[in-house]
Amino acid sequence: MLTNHKFSAKLDGVSASPFCLKVDILLAMAGLSYDVLEGPAALQTAPKGKLPVMKDQEELIADSEFIRRHLVINYNADFSGGYSEAELAVAHAFMRMAEHSLYFVTVCTRWLPDENFAVIEDQFFGILPPEMRSSLANESRKSVIAKVNNHGYGQHTWEERLALGRADLQAISTQLGDKPYLLGNRPCFADAAVGAQILCTLSNLPFSGWKKTVEQFPNLVAYANRIKEAYPEEATEAA
Template sequence: MSQTIDPKWKEEYKKDVVYLHVIPRSRARDVVNISPFAIKLELWLRINEIPFETIDCQGFSKKGQSPFILFNGEEIPDSNFIIEYLSKYFNKNPYPNLDASEKATARAFVKMVEENTSWPIFVYRYVENIDEYADYFSTDQPMEVRKQILGKLQEWVGKRAHGHGIGRHSTGEIQQIGCDDIQAISDFLGNKKYMMGDTPTVVDCSVFGVLSQVVYVPMGYPMRKYILENCSNIIDLFDRLKNTYWTNWEEQCKM
């Protein structure tokens, strides 16, 4: 389903400005972007006050991924590699104020959220409930077009989910996996300000990027119901992140 592009460096692109290429924001409703990784990366840039510009892009990186960045004449794909690269360039720490053991825990949460917790969301909206998701996807397009796109995604995501392993389970089992992950996030967060303490880290960006897809989109996600009924501290975390670092979130959701 991915279509790679050959991004052209433009003369007006400024040195040391990150040009963040994301799936067009018009494809999302009630959330800034349908890609949790685009949201994760933009939040990280905001927290670390790195100059950036977000660019809607139909294509994908040389690795077939979105988001990707153009930075000082170079294309860099994959949100985690992008953060690693920019952290070194701008002398930022993705895990500030953490010791080695805490960094290990933080990395484990990032991997759980991005490689496990995200899948029940993708399966719900792209495989099992595309008619429901059509009301929240590419709403600038006619419904017939939306369903055609989602029909193609249904087969592609279904195959990837089966290859991952999670797609081999029943609907109830898949959603239980997602809810169990959410409970683990909530239990670890507890009464802390952010996931790892008083300072936001890349873990908060990953959690926000992935779970914003269910918290803010009023579909029938079992994971959404679970968060709203059982995990008020996650909602508080999200409000804190938006109010501190993404004050124009609501405005951008309408773009």
């Protein structure tokens, strides 16, 4: 039996982690049943100190991409959508852009503005005892700020970040067009990744410039909601 180790925190009813959400969608696409381990207990098992992690028997697979590969190799999961290698190369590039560029605009939006961080502290750390909550939340915030500064996005102004993010959104919107999924009528692995990233941009936060930017692309909002409806979180969670 597979056990999906993930964060329990949600924003507007959607997993706060786009990578945990991506794995949920992949599992639903594959029709695989699984158990769930959430919260601090899940994080304590993480070989790389991050979630998601998939446990398969005694093996721990860290990182959403290695989880996807494990499902393909060991469970015959097919996330190709029946597309050609050339088409899937395009899908791979869009997935990488969403996970290594678009994602960091979302991270900065959540953690840098004080008014948004107040929501994050409540939703991410609310299960902790009050005497621990604030200190751990602020330590995590410092770590995130260091990460985005090292990456580069933390060094930009808000206007610059939004401009970079908008360019990514425009590219995805153009590729999507009026198709239901990135490559056509059938979803592939990249839809799990890109759809999860866009869903996580739509969280209601006090400082909402990023969400408003995303909402300027109606086909992306419809696309994210389509994936949410087609592959609800934990749709194949074991009873």
